[in-house]
Amino acid sequence: MTESNVSTGIWDAIWEFFASIRLTIILLFSLAVTSIIGTLIPQNKPPMEYLQAFGEFRFRLFNALDFFDMYRSWWFQLLIVLLVLNIIICSLERLSALSKILFVKNPKIKPSRFRKANNKIVFDTDDSSATLQKRYASILKRGFTYYKTETIDNGLWLYAEKWRWTRIGVYVVHLSIVMLLIGSLVGSILGFEGFVNIPEQESTNRIFLRSNGQAFQLPFEVRCEDFNVSFYDNGAPKEFRSRLVIIENGQTVVEKDIIVNDPLRYRGINFFQSSYGKLDAPQNHAADETPPESLDLRVIDKASGAAHDFTTRIGERQAIPGGKGEFKVLAFQPHLTFGGQDIGAGLQVEVTLTGKAPETILLPLHFPNFDKMRGGALFFTVTGQKRRDFSPTEKSERYYTGLQVTKDPGVPLVYAGFITMLVGFVISFFMSHQMVAIEITSRGSGSRISVSGASSRNKLGMDRKIERLSAQLQKS
Amino acid sequence: MNSSSILSIITFVYGAAVFLYLVELVFKKSLAGRIATVVTIIAFVGNTTGLVMRWVESYQLGFGHAPLSNLYESLVFFAWSIALLYIFIEWKYKNRVFGTLSTALACCAMAYASLKPDQIQPLIPALKSNWLIAHVFTCFIGYASFAIAFGISLLYLLRRFGGPAMLDRLPADNLLDELTHQLVMFGFIFLSAGIITGSVWANSAWGRYWGWDPKETWSLITWFVYAGLLHARFMRGWQGTRIAVLSIVGFLAVLFTYFGVNYLPGLHSYGAPS
């Protein structure tokens, strides 16, 4: 064997490997099965969490297999690349054969194909072939786009077909998949995904990338004029709204209110409402910054409802009547946090019930019923404080808006791929290249008629069509 | 009478249809079959009415939105889609043998819905999008189609591997096979449209059309399974048992996408275990 023979042998083998539908089926099911992994293992969490959840051995194994960021792993991407090569090579191989069918001016009638068709229906009539030809031609021309007649094997053949072009339907679908994958590639190379928090009345041109947390400079400034959140009566959020202004070279160029599902787009960069928060220093609650003059506390026995009032100071031990135990205020704090939220000023109190270990509880000044949630036998509350409404709609507070900032030049290609795919489905699932042939042979003074058909898809549909057509011909 | 009470009555109407179709199948009473058809149509009309009323009620509460926004509503819509598709199949194939199974699926969906909270809730900001309506609508038409294909595949396998004699009344194997195939194709288009509208929605709400969150990923897994089925059939001529098995696997993936994913971490809040 010569060298070039060997190399064409290898190329042929590679080509054949990619041209096989078996590969497609294997790849599709492999993708289905491997995709499950990433839904069972939460992706892209800090390594410590995985180490805790899985233990050292499995952590190392899974890490080596890229299970913690699997959709970007080399092996998953490889499966996708193989799929693309598979589609492209398969389609190329088919297309050259297909073009021979698609672009013939004068399709050849293969008598054997129609004579052997399972759906063939034969009947006799008294009319001569000449009158039949005229009558049948008008019927065929009505239902099909192409019609011709020919004499083959001593018979007269009428042939009609339509929708030849629908044979490309599958390739339209396959093309759409290639478009989607190229579109996503374009996005991942030329685009970015980042976020930024902007306090009301402030502007910035620096955002942070999600992938690595690094700062990224925008070619213009974005300013948050105002942020508002509103709630339904049941407490669920109703709307998050930020008034954004784009400032380019010191000029205001765009101004828009964005809400979830209605972003601001400017020069290919999109701003999405994604979160919000309160700024740390509430300006006009200076009162909260200093401890109240006197600490007035009430202790209520949940079972009996008995209440006892105390006036105390930080660090002073107080006995609870009835020998139930004792408590002391450890500290005053201008900002207590609970569940990640600032609940305003409050006290830290150490409670020691008789026979139990000391426990530290939080008593926010503005939420008198807060300690009830703890579910203890005794509940504590701070008295002598006005309850303040902490509704976040209160405009005296300052907010920041959390924006998702993205650029993805691949999106138009991806969307074009979506549309192409749906069009391709309709063509390849609901339409087919339909061919019918009628053979007329003379029998004495009359004729014998054979009707049969073929189609690129939906054989049952064609069978039914032939039944209907021959019934129509017999009646005509 | 409000939509919830109408819908809970409809559950029983579907139940009655199941019974009547079964009577026809077992005792070959065609009268029972004809009544079953009428009962199914009544149930479908009632189901439609319930959905429309719920839509109207949400406007009366002051935050009107299409009744496709939580697990309860999606289950009711699922039942509606199954009934619609089944009525079409019965009409097209002039055959009632799939009646028991399809109405039973619809009845199950309704019964399961009745266990879920049925208050009409206002929409949270992320759900306020017309894409959401298109997304849920297309997904559930697809799921309904896969559900019926699943039922037919199950019957096919049962008969194949020695089920009860009444299964002999089912149409010939090749018709079952063809119907499964048609339903899978139809469902596949709607599943694809569902994934597409979902992506467009995600892109308008979060600025990314695909994020590999578990629900998205599972819908893609489902898509891969059915794409595999279609290629095996188109190109390698798979038929019968193997296609039936794949159609069952595909529907299990649908169920997992719909319910199972809520037990995994992710964004889609539909019907979190409650």
Ligand code: HEM
């Ligand atoms: C997901 C990625 C896909 C891959 C890798 C893929 C690959 C292939 C391959 C290799 C073939 C055989 C070669 C050929 O006839 O050109 C094929 C055929 C086919 N594919 Fe796909 N395909 C994919 C998606 C789809 C989808 C989503 C559909 C829509 C249901 C589809 C429908 C078809 C059909 C109908 C055929 C038969 C073509 C014929 O009869 O000539 N494909 N596919």
